[in-house]
Amino acid sequence: MADGQKSSECRELLKVRDVTKRFRLEAGLFASGKKQVFALNGVSFSVAEGETYGLVGESGSGKSTLAKCIADVYSCDEGEMIFFSRGAAFRLDAAERKRHPLLNQKIKYVFQDPAASLDPRMTVEEILTIGVRYAKLYSRSQARDKAAFLLEAVGMAADSLKRRPADFSGGQRQRISLARALMSDPELLICDEVVSALDVSIRGQILNLLNRLKKEFGFAMLFIAHDLSVVSYISDRIGVMYGGRLMEEGAVRELFDRPLHPYTQLLLSCVPDAGGEFLRTSGSGEPFDAVNPPIGCPFAPRCPIADSECRKKDALSAVRATKERLCLCLKRNQLSK
Numbered sequence: 001m002a003d004g005q006k007s008s009e010c011r012e013l014l015k016v017r018d019v020t021k022r023f024r025l026e027a028g029l030f031a032s033g034k035k036q037v038f039a040l041n042g043v044s045f046s047v048a049e050g051e052t053y054g055l056v057g058e059s060g061s062g063k064s065t066l067a068k069c070i071a072d073v074y075s076c077d078e079g080e081m082i083f084f085s086r087g088a089a090f091r092l093d094a095a096e097r098k099r100h101p102l103l104n105q106k107i108k109y110v111f112q113d114p115a116a117s118l119d120p121r122m123t124v125e126e127i128l129t130i131g132v133r134y135a136k137l138y139s140r141s142q143a144r145d146k147a148a149f150l151l152e153a154v155g156m157a158a159d160s161l162k163r164r165p166a167d168f169s170g171g172q173r174q175r176i177s178l179a180r181a182l183m184s185d186p187e188l189l190i191c192d193e194v195v196s197a198l199d200v201s202i203r204g205q206i207l208n209l210l211n212r213l214k215k216e217f218g219f220a221m222l223f224i225a226h227d228l229s230v231v232s233y234i235s236d237r238i239g240v241m242y243g244g245r246l247m248e249e250g251a252v253r254e255l256f257d258r259p260l261h262p263y264t265q266l267l268l269s270c271v272p273d274a275g276g277e278f279l280r281t282s283g284s285g286e287p288f289d290a291v292n293p294p295i296g297c298p299f300a301p302r303c304p305i306a307d308s309e310c311r312k313k314d315a316l317s318a319v320r321a322t323k324e325r326l327c328l329c330l331k332r333n334q335l336s337k
């Protein structure tokens with residue numbers, strides 16, 4: 001697709017195709033320097049305008065790596081990501097991001113830990129305005145007005161502008177992070193475990209705030225959490241990740257009512273504890289080894305119904321050719337229904 005090419009009537013906002021990301025392990029006491037972590041292995045999915053797409057999966061499944069590839073924190077090794085903005089399509093690669101610096105203002109990433117992402121030496125005004133001033137989106141006074149408006153929108157008092165992060169609670173800091181992310185009017189907001197570090201009592205407030213902001217400002221969300229109950233509350237569709245792959249995706253109700261992949265079934269069978277925490281899935285067999293990933297379906301070593309087909313090199317890609325993102329196992333389940 002050409003740079004900024006017109007795309008007619010496309011409601012897709014983000015299209016991710018076959019994205020792969022490997023991290024080279026540093027040479028050291030335990031690593032030779034040649035070993036790699038296979039963090040993402042051919043992930044494809046898309047987000048529609050105004051949609052909330054939830055990504056769920058246990059720790060280490062690749063959720064943050066995927067988000068960071070989209071948000072330009074990492075570059076991916078293979079695959080492509082296309083972002084559709086105002087009728088034009090942009091490839092999210094280094095060259096196109098350089099040609100269109102505003103692309104990175106349209107995709108904003110909100111971190112789990114606001115304490116770490118808000119500079120304690122800066123005032124809230126500086127925190128909110130520095131990015132858009134640097135990008136030359138607004139003058140100083142325009143940026144200050146926008147910051148004041150957004151602070152109010154996230155439920156913070158107007159005098160917060162002159163204060164510093166240490167003056168605020170965890171929930172308030174997350175509100176400030178959200179206001180900062182909205183300064184450049186993003187079309188896609190990536191929320192990576194944004195409520196995971198918060199008290200359960202505050203989580204609901206922030207989730208409701210996100211829903212309200214989404215309606216008011218019209219952005220789409222990629223909402224990541226390891227807690228299935230949180231993801232299902234806020235999302236329109238959910239993608240389930242395991243071992244750097246998207247195992248299954250579907251509308252929330254559809255996925256809950258009819259999970260097809262054994263990993264999704266296992267995930268759903270794990271009852272949250274009293275605090276709403278998602279319990280780590282157990283299953284039988286070895287946990288996923290990202291340095292030596294199994295050939296074929298990454299869940300096969302733990303899967304109760306895996307057979308030799310699932311361990312073939314193209315176990316996922318063979319089906320991808322006919323129906324995207326369905327592994328052989330999913331296909332078998334569908335055929336048997």
Ligand SMILES: Nc1ncnc2c1ncn2[C@@H]1O[C@H](COP(=O)(O)OP(=O)(O)O)[C@@H](O)[C@H]1O
Nearest residue numbers: 023037039058059060061062063064065066290
């Ligand atoms: N900067 C990094 N260097 C090396 N390995 C990494 C790095 N970031 C993530 N990983 C590895 O990539 C895999 C996916 O991690 P991550 O995307 O953080 O998962 P999640 O967000 O689902 O918990 C894990 O095996 C993790 O150890």
Ligand SMILES: [Mg+2]
Nearest residue numbers: 063064065193
């Ligand atoms: Mg993560």
